[in-house]
Amino acid sequence: MNILNRTHLKTQNGIPYFENPELKKIGWITHAFLTRQGGLSLPPYGSLNVSLSNGDEQKRVSSNRERIAETFGFDPNQLVLLKQMQLDGILIIKDPVQMKPNPLLYDAMITDIPNQYLGILTADCIPILVVDQKKKVISAIHAGRQGSALGITKKSIRKMKEEWDCSEKDLLITLGPSIGPCCYEVDEKVFLKEWERFAIPRGVGKWMLDLAKINLAQLKEEGIKDEQIFHIDLCTRCHSDLFFSYRGEGQTGRQLSFIGILKLTILNN
Numbered sequence: 001m002n003i004l005n006r007t008h009l010k011t012q013n014g015i016p017y018f019e020n021p022e023l024k025k026i027g028w029i030t031h032a033f034l035t036r037q038g039g040l041s042l043p044p045y046g047s048l049n050v051s052l053s054n055g056d057e058q059k060r061v062s063s064n065r066e067r068i069a070e071t072f073g074f075d076p077n078q079l080v081l082l083k084q085m086q087l088d089g090i091l092i093i094k095d096p097v098q099m100k101p102n103p104l105l106y107d108a109m110i111t112d113i114p115n116q117y118l119g120i121l122t123a124d125c126i127p128i129l130v131v132d133q134k135k136k137v138i139s140a141i142h143a144g145r146q147g148s149a150l151g152i153t154k155k156s157i158r159k160m161k162e163e164w165d166c167s168e169k170d171l172l173i174t175l176g177p178s179i180g181p182c183c184y185e186v187d188e189k190v191f192l193k194e195w196e197r198f199a200i201p202r203g204v205g206k207w208m209l210d211l212a213k214i215n216l217a218q219l220k221e222e223g224i225k226d227e228q229i230f231h232i233d234l235c236t237r238c239h240s241d242l243f244f245s246y247r248g249e250g251q252t253g254r255q256l257s258f259i260g261i262l263k264l265t266i267l268n269n
């Protein structure tokens with residue numbers, strides 16, 4: 001596995017972000033894992049909060065979204081955001097999404113359509129971006145504890161195989177920052193027996209859970225090799241200067257991770 005850390009932090013237009021250098025090399029993709037820095041929201045949403053459903057002011061969130069879109073060269077209306085449910089619903093986008101009044105009740109998206117920027121909002125859960133380099137299909141996954149228990153990552157990879165005939169050997173996967181096993185204590189009410197290999201016991205009926213490991217195991221089950229996987233291995237709670245953390249702060253913002261296929265324009269003279 002390829003590990004990325006704080007030394008990989010970049011800044012563009014005053015907005016810090018992480019990127020996977022291997023994805024960057026693919027000319028037809030734009031992606032980034034944003035942090036909490038570089039926006040206009042005030043505490044406790046300071047400052048690059050992208051969520052409208054946590055109590056932040058709408059105009060500040062809209063400005064934050066516009067700033068991000070401008071920095072990475074897309075229209076804010078092309079950013080597809082879900083009403084993330086902590087479940088395993090996967091949205092398949094085969095036609096350009098019309099902005100609907102209804103919220104999109106899903107936790108993952110897959111598309112091969114250009115100019116659809118798939119965005120995942122997190123504050124401890126793992127955002128996962130997937131690219132099929134051959135079939136030109138992309139996916140964005142929101143994997144929290146419940147989604148991970150339901151196998152959202154494995155199911156998303158399977159959907160790519162079913163719907164687009166993707167081959168596991170052509171996939172590049174990037175796991176974004178999430179709460180680490182250093183900070184993520186869970187109790188017996190939510191702990192699953194099969195997670196013992198992904199957790200360290202901490203007293204009676206308590207464990208420190210490694211969300212990334214649960215999702216890495218799902219990728220391995222689908223035949224994906226270590227060298228195809230990149231992990232921005234930073235705990236959102238430990239690195240509270242860079243990231244929102246629900247466990248750390250409760251009322252707080254959500255950082256955006258996104259990926260999109262560039263529309264290549266051919267000039268006819």
Ligand SMILES: [Zn+2]
Nearest residue numbers: 182183235238
């Ligand atoms: Zn930590």
